[in-house]
Amino acid sequence: MGQIQLSYSTFGLTELDFLDAIDAVDRAGYPGIEISFHRDQFNPFDIDDAYLARVKQRLDQRRVKAACVATASHFFDPLRPHEPSLMALSRAARKRRIDLVRRGIDVARHLGVNLVTFGSGFIRAEHVAHPQVDPGELLVDSIHECLREIRDDEDITLLVEPEPGMYIETLAQGLDLMRKVDSPKFKLHIDICHAYCSEPDYIKALGEAAPHARYLHISDAQAGYNLKVVDDHAELAPDLGFASVLVHFPDSAEFLLLDREHPTYFREQTPSAARRSRIDALLARSGVTRPLATLDYRSLYAGASPLDDEIFTWMISVPGLSFDVLERTRPIVAWLRGVRGPALQQRMVANTLTGVVHFHEIPGEGTLDFAASFKALTDNGFSGYGSVELYHHVASWQKALDESYRHLAPFVGAH
Helix, strand or coil: CCCEEEEEEHHHCCCCCHHHHHHHHHHHCCCEEEEECECCCECCCCCCHHHHHHHHHHHHHCCCEEEEEECCCCCCCCCCCCCCCCCCCCHHHHHHHHHHHHHHHHHHHHHCCCEEEECCCCCCHHHHHCCCCCHHHHHHHHHHHHHCCCCCCCCCEEEECCCCCCCCCCHHHHHHHHHHHCCCCEEEEEEHHHHHHHCCCHHHHHHHHHHHEEEEEECECCECEEEEEEECCCCCCCCCCCCEEEEEECCCCEEEEECCCCCEEEECCCCCHHHHHHHHHHHHHHCCCCCCEEEEHHHCCCCCCCCHHHHHHHHCCCCCCCHHHHHHHHHHHHHHCCCCCCCCCCCCEECCCCCECCCCECCCCCCCCHHHHHHHHHHCCCCEEEEECCHHHCCCHHHHHHHHHHHHHHHHCCC
Protein backbone atom coordinates (compact mmCIF):
# COMPACT_ATOMS: atom_id res chain seq x y z
CA MET A 1 0.00 0.00 0.00
CA GLY A 2 1.25 3.44 -0.94
CA GLN A 3 1.30 6.67 1.03
CA ILE A 4 0.40 10.27 0.19
CA GLN A 5 2.36 13.19 1.64
CA LEU A 6 0.68 16.58 1.57
CA SER A 7 2.25 19.47 -0.29
CA TYR A 8 1.12 22.98 -1.27
CA SER A 9 1.67 24.76 -4.57
CA THR A 10 3.23 28.21 -4.67
CA PHE A 11 0.78 28.93 -7.52
CA GLY A 12 -1.72 29.64 -4.74
CA LEU A 13 0.70 31.96 -2.92
CA THR A 14 1.64 34.40 -5.65
CA GLU A 15 0.96 37.50 -3.54
CA LEU A 16 3.92 36.53 -1.33
CA ASP A 17 7.62 36.83 -1.96
CA PHE A 18 8.78 33.39 -3.10
CA LEU A 19 11.03 32.75 -0.10
CA ASP A 20 8.21 33.88 2.20
CA ALA A 21 5.92 31.40 0.46
CA ILE A 22 8.31 28.59 1.38
CA ASP A 23 8.19 29.72 5.01
CA ALA A 24 4.37 29.91 4.97
CA VAL A 25 4.01 26.34 3.71
CA ASP A 26 6.56 25.13 6.23
CA ARG A 27 4.75 26.84 9.14
CA ALA A 28 1.44 25.32 8.04
CA GLY A 29 2.89 21.82 8.53
CA TYR A 30 3.00 20.53 4.94
CA PRO A 31 5.83 18.06 4.28
CA GLY A 32 6.16 19.28 0.68
CA ILE A 33 5.95 22.36 -1.50
CA GLU A 34 5.38 22.59 -5.25
CA ILE A 35 7.74 25.02 -6.97
CA SER A 36 5.50 26.66 -9.58
CA PHE A 37 6.65 29.06 -12.26
CA HIS A 38 4.90 32.44 -12.24
CA ARG A 39 5.50 35.54 -14.35
CA ASP A 40 5.87 37.81 -11.33
CA GLN A 41 6.85 35.60 -8.40
CA PHE A 42 9.17 32.87 -9.74
CA ASN A 43 9.99 33.58 -13.36
CA PRO A 44 12.58 31.22 -14.86
CA PHE A 45 13.58 33.88 -17.39
CA ASP A 46 14.49 36.27 -14.58
CA ILE A 47 16.04 34.09 -11.89
CA ASP A 48 19.70 33.11 -11.96
CA ASP A 49 21.87 30.48 -10.31
CA ALA A 50 22.52 32.75 -7.34
CA TYR A 51 18.82 33.11 -6.61
CA LEU A 52 18.27 29.37 -7.03
CA ALA A 53 21.03 28.85 -4.49
CA ARG A 54 19.10 31.09 -2.06
CA VAL A 55 15.95 29.06 -2.68
CA LYS A 56 17.81 25.81 -2.05
CA GLN A 57 19.35 27.23 1.11
CA ARG A 58 15.92 28.26 2.39
CA LEU A 59 14.54 24.79 1.66
CA ASP A 60 17.51 23.17 3.38
CA GLN A 61 16.84 25.32 6.46
CA ARG A 62 13.18 24.26 6.68
CA ARG A 63 11.44 20.93 7.14
CA VAL A 64 9.41 21.31 3.96
CA LYS A 65 10.82 19.59 0.85
CA ALA A 66 10.45 20.60 -2.79
CA ALA A 67 8.05 18.07 -4.31
CA CYS A 68 7.86 19.03 -7.98
CA VAL A 69 8.55 21.84 -10.44
CA ALA A 70 5.36 22.95 -12.19
CA THR A 71 6.02 24.76 -15.47
CA ALA A 72 2.74 26.68 -15.34
CA SER A 73 0.44 26.35 -18.35
CA HIS A 74 -0.72 29.91 -17.63
CA PHE A 75 2.80 31.32 -17.82
CA PHE A 76 3.16 33.27 -21.06
CA ASP A 77 0.04 35.34 -21.72
CA PRO A 78 -2.55 36.08 -19.01
CA LEU A 79 -5.22 36.69 -21.66
CA ARG A 80 -4.34 33.53 -23.62
CA PRO A 81 -3.49 31.01 -20.90
CA HIS A 82 -1.97 27.70 -21.97
CA GLU A 83 -0.70 29.26 -25.21
CA PRO A 84 1.53 28.52 -26.95
CA SER A 85 1.41 24.80 -26.22
CA LEU A 86 3.62 21.85 -27.04
CA MET A 87 1.33 21.11 -30.00
CA ALA A 88 1.07 24.61 -31.49
CA LEU A 89 1.30 24.48 -35.28
CA SER A 90 4.16 26.96 -35.45
CA ARG A 91 7.56 25.50 -34.69
CA ALA A 92 8.58 28.79 -33.07
CA ALA A 93 5.52 28.69 -30.81
CA ARG A 94 6.22 25.10 -29.75
CA LYS A 95 9.84 26.02 -29.05
CA ARG A 96 8.71 28.65 -26.54
CA ARG A 97 6.87 26.01 -24.51
CA ILE A 98 9.67 23.48 -24.95
CA ASP A 99 12.11 26.08 -23.63
CA LEU A 100 9.89 26.65 -20.59
CA VAL A 101 9.80 22.92 -19.79
CA ARG A 102 13.57 22.73 -20.26
CA ARG A 103 13.97 25.57 -17.78
CA GLY A 104 11.80 23.55 -15.41
CA ILE A 105 14.24 20.68 -15.76
CA ASP A 106 17.14 23.02 -15.04
CA VAL A 107 15.45 24.40 -11.92
CA ALA A 108 14.72 20.84 -10.76
CA ARG A 109 18.39 20.00 -11.29
CA HIS A 110 19.53 22.95 -9.17
CA LEU A 111 17.06 22.28 -6.35
CA GLY A 112 17.42 18.50 -6.26
CA VAL A 113 13.82 17.88 -7.38
CA ASN A 114 13.03 14.81 -9.46
CA LEU A 115 9.64 15.72 -10.98
CA VAL A 116 8.71 18.32 -13.61
CA THR A 117 5.12 18.68 -14.80
CA PHE A 118 3.24 20.27 -17.72
CA GLY A 119 -0.08 20.07 -19.59
CA SER A 120 -0.72 19.12 -23.20
CA GLY A 121 -2.52 22.28 -24.29
CA PHE A 122 -5.80 22.66 -26.17
CA ILE A 123 -7.08 22.06 -29.66
CA ARG A 124 -7.48 25.62 -30.89
CA ALA A 125 -8.90 27.24 -34.02
CA GLU A 126 -5.57 26.79 -35.82
CA HIS A 127 -5.83 23.02 -35.43
CA VAL A 128 -9.41 22.98 -36.69
CA ALA A 129 -8.33 25.02 -39.72
CA HIS A 130 -5.53 22.52 -40.51
CA PRO A 131 -7.04 19.04 -40.01
CA GLN A 132 -4.20 17.45 -42.00
CA VAL A 133 -1.84 18.14 -39.07
CA ASP A 134 -1.95 15.60 -36.23
CA PRO A 135 -1.64 17.52 -32.94
CA GLY A 136 -0.86 14.28 -31.14
CA GLU A 137 2.25 13.79 -33.26
CA LEU A 138 3.37 17.34 -32.53
CA LEU A 139 2.85 16.72 -28.82
CA VAL A 140 4.85 13.50 -28.78
CA ASP A 141 7.69 15.09 -30.77
CA SER A 142 7.80 18.06 -28.37
CA ILE A 143 7.90 15.78 -25.33
CA HIS A 144 10.77 13.81 -26.85
CA GLU A 145 12.63 17.09 -27.36
CA CYS A 146 12.06 18.00 -23.71
CA LEU A 147 13.21 14.57 -22.56
CA ARG A 148 16.53 15.01 -24.37
CA GLU A 149 17.33 17.71 -21.83
CA ILE A 150 17.51 15.04 -19.08
CA ARG A 151 20.82 13.22 -18.80
CA ASP A 152 20.80 9.44 -18.57
CA ASP A 153 22.32 9.55 -15.08
CA GLU A 154 19.73 12.01 -13.73
CA ASP A 155 16.71 11.00 -11.66
CA ILE A 156 14.31 13.50 -13.22
CA THR A 157 10.94 12.48 -14.63
CA LEU A 158 8.61 14.53 -16.82
CA LEU A 159 4.89 14.31 -16.06
CA VAL A 160 1.79 15.14 -18.08
CA GLU A 161 -1.26 16.46 -16.24
CA PRO A 162 -4.63 15.73 -17.94
CA GLU A 163 -6.95 18.72 -17.66
CA PRO A 164 -10.61 19.40 -18.57
CA GLY A 165 -10.95 20.59 -22.15
CA MET A 166 -7.31 19.90 -23.04
CA TYR A 167 -6.16 17.52 -25.79
CA ILE A 168 -5.08 15.19 -22.99
CA GLU A 169 -8.22 15.45 -20.85
CA THR A 170 -8.80 12.04 -19.29
CA LEU A 171 -6.53 9.70 -17.39
CA ALA A 172 -6.92 7.11 -20.15
CA GLN A 173 -5.64 9.65 -22.67
CA GLY A 174 -2.72 10.35 -20.38
CA LEU A 175 -1.88 6.67 -20.21
CA ASP A 176 -2.14 6.37 -23.99
CA LEU A 177 0.27 9.30 -24.36
CA MET A 178 2.68 7.54 -22.01
CA ARG A 179 2.65 4.50 -24.30
CA LYS A 180 3.30 6.64 -27.38
CA VAL A 181 6.18 8.54 -25.79
CA ASP A 182 7.56 5.24 -24.47
CA SER A 183 10.15 6.55 -22.02
CA PRO A 184 10.86 5.51 -18.43
CA LYS A 185 11.33 9.22 -17.69
CA PHE A 186 7.77 10.15 -18.71
CA LYS A 187 4.88 9.39 -16.35
CA LEU A 188 1.46 10.62 -15.23
CA HIS A 189 0.49 13.52 -12.99
CA ILE A 190 -3.03 13.02 -11.57
CA ASP A 191 -5.09 16.03 -10.57
CA ILE A 192 -7.93 14.60 -8.46
CA CYS A 193 -10.16 17.60 -9.18
CA HIS A 194 -9.60 17.13 -12.92
CA ALA A 195 -10.48 13.46 -12.62
CA TYR A 196 -13.69 14.42 -10.83
CA CYS A 197 -14.49 16.74 -13.75
CA SER A 198 -13.57 14.32 -16.53
CA GLU A 199 -14.21 10.75 -15.38
CA PRO A 200 -17.74 9.26 -15.09
CA ASP A 201 -16.39 6.95 -12.35
CA TYR A 202 -13.47 8.94 -11.02
CA ILE A 203 -12.70 6.59 -8.12
CA LYS A 204 -12.28 3.65 -10.50
CA ALA A 205 -10.24 5.78 -12.92
CA LEU A 206 -7.93 6.91 -10.11
CA GLY A 207 -7.29 3.31 -9.12
CA GLU A 208 -6.48 2.27 -12.68
CA ALA A 209 -4.10 5.18 -13.23
CA ALA A 210 -2.40 5.00 -9.82
CA PRO A 211 0.42 2.58 -10.78
CA HIS A 212 1.56 4.95 -13.54
CA ALA A 213 1.39 8.20 -11.55
CA ARG A 214 4.22 9.92 -9.71
CA TYR A 215 2.46 13.03 -8.44
CA LEU A 216 -0.95 14.48 -7.46
CA HIS A 217 -2.76 17.79 -7.45
CA ILE A 218 -5.53 18.20 -4.90
CA SER A 219 -8.52 20.55 -4.71
CA ASP A 220 -12.27 20.26 -4.28
CA ALA A 221 -15.07 20.82 -6.81
CA GLN A 222 -18.81 20.46 -7.27
CA ALA A 223 -21.43 20.13 -9.99
CA GLY A 224 -22.40 23.20 -12.01
CA TYR A 225 -24.25 24.32 -15.14
CA ASN A 226 -22.59 22.49 -18.03
CA LEU A 227 -22.35 24.74 -21.09
CA LYS A 228 -20.63 23.92 -24.37
CA VAL A 229 -19.81 26.31 -27.22
CA VAL A 230 -19.71 25.16 -30.84
CA ASP A 231 -19.75 26.64 -34.33
CA ASP A 232 -22.94 25.88 -36.19
CA HIS A 233 -22.63 23.04 -38.68
CA ALA A 234 -25.02 20.83 -40.59
CA GLU A 235 -24.61 17.74 -38.40
CA LEU A 236 -25.02 19.57 -35.10
CA ALA A 237 -27.29 17.51 -32.81
CA PRO A 238 -26.91 18.72 -29.20
CA ASP A 239 -27.69 16.45 -26.28
CA LEU A 240 -29.15 18.86 -23.75
CA GLY A 241 -29.26 16.08 -21.18
CA PHE A 242 -25.47 16.32 -21.17
CA ALA A 243 -25.00 20.09 -21.51
CA SER A 244 -26.66 23.22 -22.76
CA VAL A 245 -25.08 24.52 -25.95
CA LEU A 246 -24.17 28.00 -27.09
CA VAL A 247 -24.19 27.86 -30.90
CA HIS A 248 -21.98 30.41 -32.66
CA PHE A 249 -22.96 31.56 -36.14
CA PRO A 250 -19.64 32.54 -37.80
CA ASP A 251 -21.22 34.69 -40.52
CA SER A 252 -22.71 37.13 -37.99
CA ALA A 253 -20.81 36.32 -34.75
CA GLU A 254 -24.21 35.91 -33.07
CA PHE A 255 -25.21 33.15 -30.67
CA LEU A 256 -28.13 30.83 -29.99
CA LEU A 257 -28.44 29.36 -26.50
CA LEU A 258 -29.94 25.89 -26.69
CA ASP A 259 -31.25 25.38 -23.18
CA ARG A 260 -34.43 23.63 -22.11
CA GLU A 261 -35.45 26.41 -19.72
CA HIS A 262 -34.00 29.56 -21.29
CA PRO A 263 -33.61 29.27 -25.08
CA THR A 264 -32.30 32.64 -26.25
CA TYR A 265 -31.04 34.19 -29.47
CA PHE A 266 -28.42 36.91 -28.95
CA ARG A 267 -28.57 39.11 -32.03
CA GLU A 268 -27.23 42.39 -33.33
CA GLN A 269 -29.56 42.52 -36.33
CA THR A 270 -32.93 41.10 -37.31
CA PRO A 271 -32.38 37.47 -38.38
CA SER A 272 -32.98 36.62 -42.01
CA ALA A 273 -35.60 34.08 -42.99
CA ALA A 274 -32.83 31.51 -43.53
CA ARG A 275 -31.36 32.18 -40.10
CA ARG A 276 -34.79 31.96 -38.48
CA SER A 277 -35.39 28.64 -40.22
CA ARG A 278 -32.02 27.34 -39.00
CA ILE A 279 -32.79 28.44 -35.44
CA ASP A 280 -36.15 26.66 -35.54
CA ALA A 281 -34.46 23.50 -36.82
CA LEU A 282 -31.88 23.54 -34.04
CA LEU A 283 -34.54 24.09 -31.38
CA ALA A 284 -36.59 21.20 -32.73
CA ARG A 285 -33.57 18.91 -33.04
CA SER A 286 -32.61 19.67 -29.45
CA GLY A 287 -36.11 19.04 -28.10
CA VAL A 288 -36.55 22.61 -26.86
CA THR A 289 -40.26 23.42 -26.45
CA ARG A 290 -40.21 26.69 -24.52
CA PRO A 291 -40.64 29.94 -26.46
CA LEU A 292 -37.45 31.48 -27.81
CA ALA A 293 -36.35 34.74 -26.22
CA THR A 294 -34.41 37.31 -28.23
CA LEU A 295 -31.88 39.71 -26.75
CA ASP A 296 -29.82 42.48 -28.30
CA TYR A 297 -26.25 41.34 -27.75
CA ARG A 298 -25.12 44.96 -27.43
CA SER A 299 -27.38 45.42 -24.41
CA LEU A 300 -25.47 42.84 -22.37
CA TYR A 301 -23.13 44.08 -19.66
CA ALA A 302 -19.54 43.44 -20.75
CA GLY A 303 -17.58 45.01 -17.89
CA ALA A 304 -15.79 43.67 -14.86
CA SER A 305 -17.64 41.69 -12.19
CA PRO A 306 -17.00 39.49 -9.13
CA LEU A 307 -17.59 36.46 -11.37
CA ASP A 308 -14.73 37.25 -13.76
CA ASP A 309 -12.49 34.47 -12.41
CA GLU A 310 -15.21 31.84 -12.76
CA ILE A 311 -16.22 32.97 -16.26
CA PHE A 312 -12.65 33.30 -17.53
CA THR A 313 -11.72 29.85 -16.21
CA TRP A 314 -14.71 28.39 -18.07
CA MET A 315 -14.06 30.38 -21.23
CA ILE A 316 -10.43 29.40 -21.73
CA SER A 317 -11.27 25.69 -21.32
CA VAL A 318 -13.44 25.63 -24.46
CA PRO A 319 -11.46 24.01 -27.30
CA GLY A 320 -11.65 24.45 -31.05
CA LEU A 321 -12.67 28.13 -31.22
CA SER A 322 -10.76 31.37 -31.56
CA PHE A 323 -10.19 33.55 -28.53
CA ASP A 324 -12.21 36.27 -30.24
CA VAL A 325 -15.25 34.00 -30.34
CA LEU A 326 -14.68 32.97 -26.74
CA GLU A 327 -14.39 36.59 -25.62
CA ARG A 328 -17.79 37.28 -27.17
CA THR A 329 -19.34 34.58 -24.98
CA ARG A 330 -18.27 36.39 -21.80
CA PRO A 331 -21.25 38.85 -21.61
CA ILE A 332 -23.68 36.00 -22.30
CA VAL A 333 -22.37 33.89 -19.44
CA ALA A 334 -22.35 36.93 -17.18
CA TRP A 335 -26.02 37.48 -18.10
CA LEU A 336 -26.86 33.85 -17.33
CA ARG A 337 -25.10 34.07 -13.97
CA GLY A 338 -26.85 37.29 -12.96
CA VAL A 339 -24.00 39.78 -12.98
CA ARG A 340 -26.41 42.64 -13.72
CA GLY A 341 -29.86 41.19 -13.05
CA PRO A 342 -31.55 37.99 -11.87
CA ALA A 343 -29.42 34.87 -12.19
CA LEU A 344 -30.93 32.34 -14.58
CA GLN A 345 -28.29 29.86 -13.42
CA GLN A 346 -27.46 29.73 -9.73
CA ARG A 347 -24.65 27.22 -10.15
CA MET A 348 -21.19 28.00 -11.48
CA VAL A 349 -20.68 27.40 -15.17
CA ALA A 350 -18.85 24.23 -16.25
CA ASN A 351 -17.34 22.88 -19.46
CA THR A 352 -16.50 19.30 -18.55
CA LEU A 353 -17.33 15.70 -19.38
CA THR A 354 -19.31 15.26 -16.14
CA GLY A 355 -20.78 18.69 -15.39
CA VAL A 356 -18.47 19.16 -12.40
CA VAL A 357 -17.01 22.67 -12.45
CA HIS A 358 -13.29 23.00 -13.11
CA PHE A 359 -12.79 25.59 -10.40
CA HIS A 360 -10.36 24.68 -7.64
CA GLU A 361 -12.22 24.87 -4.33
CA ILE A 362 -10.70 24.60 -0.87
CA PRO A 363 -10.87 20.95 0.24
CA GLY A 364 -14.06 20.47 2.23
CA GLU A 365 -16.01 23.13 0.35
CA GLY A 366 -17.04 20.87 -2.54
CA THR A 367 -18.38 17.36 -2.95
CA LEU A 368 -15.27 15.36 -3.90
CA ASP A 369 -14.77 12.19 -1.84
CA PHE A 370 -11.17 12.51 -0.64
CA ALA A 371 -11.24 9.41 1.54
CA ALA A 372 -12.30 7.16 -1.34
CA SER A 373 -9.96 8.95 -3.78
CA PHE A 374 -6.89 8.56 -1.59
CA LYS A 375 -7.76 4.94 -0.84
CA ALA A 376 -8.11 4.12 -4.55
CA LEU A 377 -4.72 5.65 -5.20
CA THR A 378 -2.76 4.13 -2.33
CA ASP A 379 -4.43 0.69 -2.59
CA ASN A 380 -3.24 0.56 -6.19
CA GLY A 381 0.34 1.53 -5.51
CA PHE A 382 0.59 5.31 -5.60
CA SER A 383 3.16 6.81 -3.26
CA GLY A 384 4.28 10.40 -3.38
CA TYR A 385 3.33 13.99 -2.86
CA GLY A 386 -0.15 15.40 -3.33
CA SER A 387 0.02 19.17 -3.74
CA VAL A 388 -2.95 21.35 -2.93
CA GLU A 389 -3.35 23.75 -5.87
CA LEU A 390 -5.62 26.71 -5.11
CA TYR A 391 -4.79 29.47 -7.58
CA HIS A 392 -8.41 30.63 -7.37
CA HIS A 393 -7.84 31.56 -3.71
CA VAL A 394 -4.71 33.69 -3.88
CA ALA A 395 -6.36 36.63 -2.11
CA SER A 396 -7.35 34.40 0.83
CA TRP A 397 -4.19 32.32 0.79
CA GLN A 398 -3.81 31.91 4.56
CA LYS A 399 -7.34 30.55 4.92
CA ALA A 400 -6.83 28.22 1.96
CA LEU A 401 -3.46 27.03 3.26
CA ASP A 402 -4.68 26.29 6.81
CA GLU A 403 -8.13 24.90 6.04
CA SER A 404 -6.79 22.58 3.35
CA TYR A 405 -4.34 21.04 5.79
CA ARG A 406 -6.99 20.63 8.49
CA HIS A 407 -9.37 18.91 6.10
CA LEU A 408 -6.85 16.64 4.36
CA ALA A 409 -4.47 15.64 7.15
CA PRO A 410 -6.81 12.99 8.64
CA PHE A 411 -7.06 11.23 5.27
CA VAL A 412 -3.28 10.81 4.93
CA GLY A 413 -2.43 10.15 8.58
CA ALA A 414 -0.54 13.44 8.97
CA HIS A 415 0.17 14.77 12.43
